[in-house]
Amino acid sequence: MTSPLGKDLLGLERLTSEQISLILDTAEPLREISERAIKKVPTLRGATVVNLFFEASTRTRISFEFAEKRMSADTVNVAAAGSSISKGETLVDTARNLEAMKIDMVVIRHGSSGAAHFLAERIQSNVINAGDGTHEHPTQGLLDLLTLRQRWGSLQGRRVCICGDVLHSRVARSNIWGLKKLGAEVAVCGPRSLLPNAVGEMGVTVFDRIEQAIEWADALNVLRLQLERMESGYIPSLREYNRVFGVTRERLERAPKDILIMHPGPMNRGVEIDSDVADGPHSVILDQVTNGVAVRMAVLYLLAGNSPKLADAAKGTV
Amino acid sequence: MADLQSVILNARALERTLSRMADEIVERNDGTDGLMLVGIQRRGVHVAERIARVIAAREGVEVTRGALDITLYRDDLQTVGPRPVVGRTEIPGTIDGKHVIIVDDVLYTGRTVRAALNELADFGRPARVGLAVVVDRGGRELPIQPDVVGKHVEVPAGGRVDVFVTELDGRDEVVVAGAPRA
Numbered sequence: 224m225t226s227p228l229g230k231d232l233l234g235l236e237r238l239t240s241e242q243i244s245l246i247l248d249t250a251e252p253l254r255e256i257s258e259r260a261i262k263k264v265p266t267l268r269g270a271t272v273v274n275l276f277f278e279a280s281t282r283t284r285i286s287f288e289f290a291e292k293r294m295s296a297d298t299v300n301v302a303a304a305g306s307s308i309s310k311g312e313t314l315v316d317t318a319r320n321l322e323a324m325k326i327d328m329v330v331i332r333h334g335s336s337g338a339a340h341f342l343a344e345r346i347q348s349n350v351i352n353a354g355d356g357t358h359e360h361p362t363q364g365l366l367d368l369l370t371l372r373q374r375w376g377s378l379q380g381r382r383v384c385i386c387g388d389v390l391h392s393r394v395a396r397s398n399i400w401g402l403k404k405l406g407a408e409v410a411v412c413g414p415r416s417l418l419p420n421a422v423g424e425m426g427v428t429v430f431d432r433i434e435q436a437i438e439w440a441d442a443l444n445v446l447r448l449q450l451e452r453m454e455s456g457y458i459p460s461l462r463e464y465n466r467v468f469g470v471t472r473e474r475l476e477r478a479p480k481d482i483l484i485m486h487p488g489p490m491n492r493g494v495e496i497d498s499d500v501a502d503g504p505h506s507v508i509l510d511q512v513t514n515g516v517a518v519r520m521a522v523l524y525l526l527a528g529n530s531p532k533l534a535d536a537a538k539g540t541v
Numbered sequence: 542m543a544d545l546q547s548v549i550l551n552a553r554a555l556e557r558t559l560s561r562m563a564d565e566i567v568e569r570n571d572g573t574d575g576l577m578l579v580g581i582q583r584r585g586v587h588v589a590e591r592i593a594r595v596i597a598a599r600e601g602v603e604v605t606r607g608a609l610d611i612t613l614y615r616d617d618l619q620t621v622g623p624r625p626v627v628g629r630t631e632i633p634g635t636i637d638g639k640h641v642i643i644v645d646d647v648l649y650t651g652r653t654v655r656a657a658l659n660e661l662a663d664f665g666r667p668a669r670v671g672l673a674v675v676v677d678r679g680g681r682e683l684p685i686q687p688d689v690v691g692k693h694v695e696v697p698a699g700g701r702v703d704v705f706v707t708e709l710d711g712r713d714e715v716v717v718a719g720a721p722r723a
Contacts, residue, residue, distance in 0.1 A: 227623050252610060252629045264613040392698040525624050
């Protein structure tokens with residue numbers, strides 16, 4: 224009998240719909256733990272988790288840390304700034320040194336696509352990808368799926384449009400893989416300069432106008448416009464972007480049906496999303512944050528202790 | 542090497558047993574004040590529900606019910622193969638000062654009850670905790686004893702006791718499958 228998930232969680236592209244559903248089914252009952260007076264279960268007692276963050280993160284890092292602590296794991300946070308990483312130590316050396324101190328799991332965020340995969344192949348510990356470059360951010364994808372599934376029961380045949388900077392977004396990639404595996408129809412909408420050239424090959428519909436997306440979709444996942452993109456010439460100005468692609472109350476009021484609004488945060492209010500919408504009745508943005516902790520607890524629970532041997536066996540079945 | 546199967550409680554007998562257990566629980570508590578039934582997932586939850594129905598019929602009181610899933614408190618998670626599925630835990634309101642009765646179908650090693658006690662402690666401090674089980678099959682590995690028992694039956698290691706409930710299994714029945722004979 225092989226482990227259902229294998230050793231690592233690197234992305235949603237390689238997971239089966241059964242594996243994704245297993246994570247969501249496990250996350251569902253775990254939400255209750257965060258409502259208790261004592262928000263802690265002893266499941267991962269004695270396990271050590273290192274949060275290795277080479278890129279800035281507030282929400283994801285805190286969410287992982289809550290998840291780890293609520294499962295009773297011991298946690299250590301390593302940020303790139305102020306560590307020997309800033310002295311030029313390589314990723315593998317950093318990880319091997321940590322492993323020599325007997326750790327069990329590594330949660331890694333890194334600016335390079337494929338960093339989590341690279342690490343997973345070289346260390347014994349379980350590796351969880353918390354965002355690698357523009358590749359994937361699987362736990363964000365999973366928490367988005369959980370949020371939608373809670374509202375709809377099933378994603379089969381539902382329409383989700385991912386809006387904004389799809390080109391640079393690992394959230395978009397994880398969402399596209401996950402949504403399609405669970406049977407949803409996926410579209411993207413944004414300026415052509417911020418959509419990947421080969422976006423059509425991912426099997427998604429492309430909308431050039433936000434109005435079309437709103438007419439089509441059951442849910443919008445509004446991505447953060449990474450402000451540094453404007454300086455590099457991808458869009459003319461923030462005001463222009465808001466005028467053409469901003470999700471505003473006026474636009475939503477013209478929708479033929481109620482649309483769920485998601486945003487992975489941090490939000491640029493008044494740029495990609497208006498405050499009226501972010502705080503409005505259709506917003507599930509704070510549900511996403513709550514679900515994030517539960518999904519990460521589920522991933523920790525399902526991966527903990529899975530050995531590389533099991534991972535190899537799991538790969539053989541894919 | 543065939544399994545020896547015998548029905549130790551049929552549907553009627555199980556109903557009588559649950560009624561008696563309900564009476565004993567109310568008697569021990571001197572009424573229904575502060576009483577709370579907490580079933581262990583999955584069959585214990587249904588047994589607790591049945592007992593609560595009997596109490597409602599006799600006493601005219603809806604006893605508070607809860608459900609515990611003890612998976613995350615198991616002491617063998619490091620050794621079991623694929624991770625067991627986690628079920629729902631639901632403890633309504635507070636358990637502080639309550640008389641909580643943990644309800645399960647079969648009591649064997651006592652490890653499940655140990656886990657349930659630990660989990661319960663994370664929700665608060667009950668005035669008293671009791672244990673009610675449909676079948677006590679012996680074979681304890683921890684110092685845990687039930688307060689209310691439907692039926693005692695000594696089943697050696699390797700044997701099985703199954704409590705079937707209509708809600709999950711389509712029938713009410715308690716079956717003992719003996720250890721395979723050499």
